[in-house]
Amino acid sequence: MEFTIKPLSPALDSAECLILPVTGSSLPAVTAELDAALGGRIGELVTAGDLAAKAGSTLTLLLSGALAAKKAILVQAGEDEQSLLAAARAAARALAGLNPASATSYLAHAAGKKSARSALAQAFVQALITEQYRPDSWKSEKDTPRKLAQMQLSCAKKGDIAELESGLAAGLALGHGMNLTRELGNAPGNVCTPAYLAEQAQQLARENGLKCQVLEQAELEALGMGSFLAVARGSAQAPRLIVLEYRGGKKAQKPVALVGKGITFDSGGISLKPGEAMDEMKYDMCGAATVLGTFRAVAELGLPVNLVGVIPTCENMPAGNALKPGDIVTSMAGLTIEVLNTDAEGRLILCDALTYVGKYQPEVVIDIATLTGACVIALGHVTTGLFANDDALADALLAAAKTSDDKTWRLPLFDEYHEQLKSNFADLANIGGRPGGAVTAACFLSRFTKDYRWAHLDIAGTAWKSGAAKGATGRPVPLLVEFLRQYPAGK
Incomplete structure (x- = not known):
């Protein structure tokens, strides 16, 4: 799996699956950007309660054909750092269930502190690597392979890249x-x-x-x-x-x-x-x-x-x-x-x-x-x-x-x-x-x-x-x- 870290726009992102945060009943700026491209659809679903308020709750959407991405996972990030870490782990599990070939996580846009961004990246990558594991070494027919080959971590600005790189390294090592x-x-x-x-x-x-x-x-x-x-x-x-x-x-x-x-x-x-x-x-x-x-x-x-x-x-x-x-x-x-x-x-x-x-x-x-x-x-x-x-x-x-x-x-x-x-x-x-x-x-x-x-x-x-x-x-x-x-x- 190849990881890249850079600022990205969800409305223009060509990854097969996007992961977007929701904080309580409000949409962070990055999620609001995609919501606007979808004509307010995300906001309607959140208001209607389709995404549960508990941190780590997820909701998968099929996106309009007008967008490059095919699916989006909405993740309830909650209001504090621990809730955000729970959301990162839940997002990794949901992503593994969809099994796309490429994905982008925008969760770091919901993290306020530098330490939170690093910890979030670590939690997400660690969970992602452990979800890739298959206990099929002794099976003649292997389990369905994980297709995810390209994983992008988006950040709000280039100055956040170092924190995400630190978290990525720790998450990879722990997962391995x-x-x-x-x-x-x-x-x-x-x-x-x-x-x-x-x-x-x-x-x-x-x-x-x-x-x-x-x-x-x-x-x-x-x-x-x-x-x-x-x-x-x-x-x-x-x-x-x-x-x-x-x-x-x-x-x-x-x-x-x-x-x-x-x-x-x-x-x-x-x-x-x-x-x-x-x-x-x-x-x-x-x-x-x-x-x-x-x-x-x-x-x-x-x-x-x-x-x-x-x-x-x-x-x-x-x-x-x-x-x-x-x-x-x-x-x-x-x-x-x-x-x-x-x-x-x-x-x-x-x-x-x-x-x-x-x-x-x-x-x-x-x-x-x-x-x-x-x-x-x-x-x-x-x-x-x-x-x-x-x-x-x-x-x-x-x-x-x-x-x-x-x-x-x-x-x-x-x-x-x-x-x-x-x-x-x-x-x-x-x-x-x-x-x-x-x-x-x-x-x-x-x-x-x-x-x-x-x-x-x-x-x-x-x-x-x-x-x-x-x-x-x-x-x-x-x-x-x-x-x-x-x-x-x-x-």
Whole structure:
């Protein structure tokens, strides 16, 4: 898709589809221009209530043969910046539904501030790129292809071009990063194995000037990663520890570290999951996919940060040699863990990765994991759960969540919850029972993060959708990229 940015006139625009803003019951000047060319038709429709007053509402018009354009999408932009961003996302979805070969967005004409124009362009382009994605890599007959080849962003004057260019670059990078995360998440478990994830990370590194190291079984044994290796034991697929490095900051700047859970298929192990919807356990590597998608976006944007990514990846399968309930394993940190449920395996691989990442002396560590069904019960499929041992880090992540509209909510890590993880036979148990399951899982991880500032994102409810729209969402790539864009101000 080719993007161009310049001042344009809707009455003379030859693009197949035009996107025009409406603010409340009034028409911005650019929309009024087209309305005049149509003999007041747009104004009549708005007055009659054909376009709902809610921000993001859309109405598609077939235009008169006297005009070069064939269709117009009217978008209710509302009265504030957040409403305008919602309108931009809705416009991208409506445009994808029409599937034209060329289009022009005039939404920037409704933005008053420079920052609003940049944010609007980012929101529109990000949504447009993610709408282009088709999960049809394994279909013999592909889904209907997107035809959009020419996309123009119109601005009121040439002085606005720089703001739109900034938003365009950010939107493209985010869209590309999210789509990589979605493609990896949607890949079937017989394709997306630990070895495959490692290959994808190596390819990403080659294409974007990153450093990539892949540690295999013998090296993990030498490091003493007994907890991670215990989870991998029941699978025919060998585990991998993937390490990525991006150096965009000053040499002396401590890195931000992202740790992503990479269970490429989770059967539950000996504590076998119910059969219903078990196919969705291919999504248990969405934390790993998020790390790769975030690196993709950060590299494209060239952000001035140093970034380390650590991905422990394996399968959790039942077998004669698989980890059993009641087994005790020794973590890389030296803590012994009584495994009361083998389906609480994500924390068992993450704890060793969280110990390993300390070698980089990170400024902060953020782990991303489809960790607990309890978080889905607490927050549903709308909001990511956030836990942190540092208030400033939590505040920075929440601010990034608000800016990116990647909804996130902080949950507690009170000392009292640690009581549930006590074991009669080991230093701690891997589960704390049903009450506060998302919290006790985070408390477990916190036992391995005492040497640095740390946050945990439980994305079990937000990493993918079920039902007719089944598929990976690409979250929380927008949250993490926005956090890194604000860094180090947000550290």
